[in-house]
Amino acid sequence: MDFLMAGHSQFKNIMHRKGAQDARRARQFAKLIREITVSAKTGLPDPAANPRLRAACAAARQANMPRDTIERAIKKAAGGAGGDDYVEVRYEGYGPSGIAIIVEALTDNRNRTASDVRAAFSKHGGALGETNSVAFMFDRIGLIRYPTAAASADDMLEAAIEAGADDVQSTDEGHEIICAVENFFAVRDAMEQKFGEPEAAKLDWRPTTTTPLDEEAARSVMKLIDALEESDDVQSVYANFEIPDDVMQALSA
Structure with missing residues (x-):
């Protein structure tokens, strides 16, 4: 009986993990479609003539998004269908252990996004700051990655x-x-x-210096970052910490 119970709970864990992965993938697709929509609306709806849209389509392909999903999103944006008018916003603040965090979002409702982001910061031991309160600790760069x-x-x-x-x-x-x-x-x-x-090509915020975290601090910071990334409006989160290998192993154990 114990064995069956153990097997059952492991199956539940696998199902839960698969469910979490599916949810994460759906969230990732939604974020990519939002970027495609904004890119297609801010320039021509043709990737060959619109570098930002070309980058968005490449990122979507890297995430294994079906080609017809990408094309549908471009067509929809080009036709101006629906109320998908997104603006780009950036939030800055501090997480646990004084970690500097930059949050980039695409939103059709600034108040909702600001309140989501503020709630995530305060719930997980952080504090939302003013614009440019932490950006000076990062360099804004273009980043291209090859295997x-x-x-x-x-x-x-x-x-x-x-x-x-x-x-x-x-x-x-x-x-x-x-x-x-x-x-x-x-x-x-x-x-x-x-x-x-x-493999990847994007504009990035790269910290000029990083703070190594112990296991407890790393768990706290990762909880905050997970909470921020769970918002549909949040596209990217950047922070100036590093997790030493031994701590990373303890976290993934």
């Missing part, structure tokens, strides 16, 4: 510099090309012509 197999570190560096990038960091995990925001689309297109579609 290690795409090219040797030397070839990647040479191509990136030629394309107008500022730096390349090559590790066992892959190549990260860093460039100025204003050069992002040009660098990405040049790299794509040479090495194919990147």
Whole structure:
């Protein structure tokens, strides 16, 4: 009987985990569709002529979004159907252990989003700050990522510099090309012509310094970040912490 119960609870865990993964995937798709909608409305509804839309479509493909879902979202945005008028907003604040956090959102209701974000901060030991209260601790950059197999570190560096990038960091995990925001689309297109579609290409907030967290602090900070990411309006969350390997292992145990 005990064995059956254990098996049953494990099955429940698997189902729960699958349910959580499905929910996360649905949330990710919703966020990507929102970005596609905004990109298609702020420029031409043609990825070839709209760099931001091209980036949004590439991100959607990376997340295995079906092509017809992507095309439907572009068509809908181009037709101006529905009340999907989103504005871009940014929130800044501090999490547990004084961690600096930047939250980017696309919203059709600023009051709802502000109140969701404020509630997440206060419930999880953080505090929402004024605009620019933490942004000075981050650099705004363009980031393009390729897998290690795409090219040797030397070839990647040479191509990136030629394309107008500022730096390349090559590790066992892959190549990260860093460039100025204003050069992002040009660098990405040049790299794509040479090495194919990147694994990821986006504008990023990169912390200038990071704070290592112990297990307890890491759990608190991750709870806040999870709560923020659960909001449909929140597109991205950036923070200036790092989790040492031993703490990461303890967290995932």
